[in-house]
Amino acid sequence: MxxxxxxxxxxxxxxxxxxxxxxxxxxxxxxxxxxxxxxxxxxxxxxxxxxxxxxxxxxxxxxxxxxxxxxxxxxxxxxxxxxxxxxxxxxxxxxxxxxxxxxxxxxxxxxxxxxxxxxxxxxxxxxxxxHIYFLSEATKYNAIAGLLTINGKKIFLKSMDARLLQLLCVKMHEIAGDEYLIRGLWGNVQEQNKENALRKTIKHLRDLLGADTSLLIKNDYGEGYVLTSCKFPERN
Structure with a gap:
């Protein structure tokens, strides 16, 4: 430094x-x-x-x-x-x-x-x-503006995608549990009623991040999702 x-x-x-x-x-x-x-x-x-x-x-x-x-x-x-x-x-x-x-x-x-x-x-x-999250060497996210930048290309996210990415950024490299994500996106609703909607929103965000092949949103089945980089070391 x-x-x-x-x-x-x-x-x-x-x-x-x-x-x-x-x-x-x-x-x-x-x-x-x-x-x-x-x-x-x-x-x-x-x-x-x-x-x-x-x-x-x-x-x-x-x-x-x-x-x-x-x-x-x-x-x-x-x-x-x-x-x-x-x-x-x-x-x-x-x-x-x-x-x-x-x-x-x-x-x-x-x-x-x-x-x-x-x-x-x-x-x-x-x-x-x-208030910017540096997700990789190629990608950063401005959570205030909802602005995703990948390899210099700027993408203004819709509100649901922006909120989901912020929730994942806060927990980057850690499991963001289903309850945490669902309540963060939709408030105090029945979790089982939003699981399919969460999966669809995750899929759409994966597509948006697809230009940066170093970034992953992994599904930890039964627990939640992890936003991480392929360069981040796996831990046992």
Missing amino acids: EKKIDVLYAEDDQYTAEMIKMFLEEQEFNVRIAGDGAQAWNVFRYCPPDLLLLDLEMPGKDGLELVRLVRETNKRIPIIFYSAHMDVAKELEAIKLGADDCIHKNGDKDLLLLKLRNIYHRITRDEKDP
Whole structure:
């Protein structure tokens, strides 16, 4: 990296906070720790970081409240949730409030590192509009504009395709469960009534992404779908 990315990490578990701080600083990030949401909010107001890494459940102010406060004053700063307490409803609420990524703590730390580096590219390569997901060397997606760019070709997505791609981008390289996708697209409906519609929407999005052969939307039968790249290493 040409510059260290300044991360403000809000985490009330001291052991986890120090472990992640050590891991990320070995990878050339600078990490400041806030022990709860209230402290994180105070630090953010007076000394804003390059990005926010948040736990969900914290004393003082929880992660969702913190995102709400931050987005009232700053629409651009990237926000990643890193929590063991994410369920579908909370995850979708986090995205609605303006979170860019949600990662489960039980996952591989390399996935956290990958997503933070993706954020780095958003900051350095598209500073005027950082809400962009770099899906591969050839493809990026502007979730605010619903604009998919593949090999320089711009495609403005219809609302359902745009929403689905954003939901998959937030969970990139992780399983996006059927319930998460269905509720994210259609709200609180009976899941079994929308499974066929979800499959059709996935198929249409696969067709749109087809020009980039490095990108895959894999079906993890019985679990959900994974947006990934053929260059991303498989994990057992």
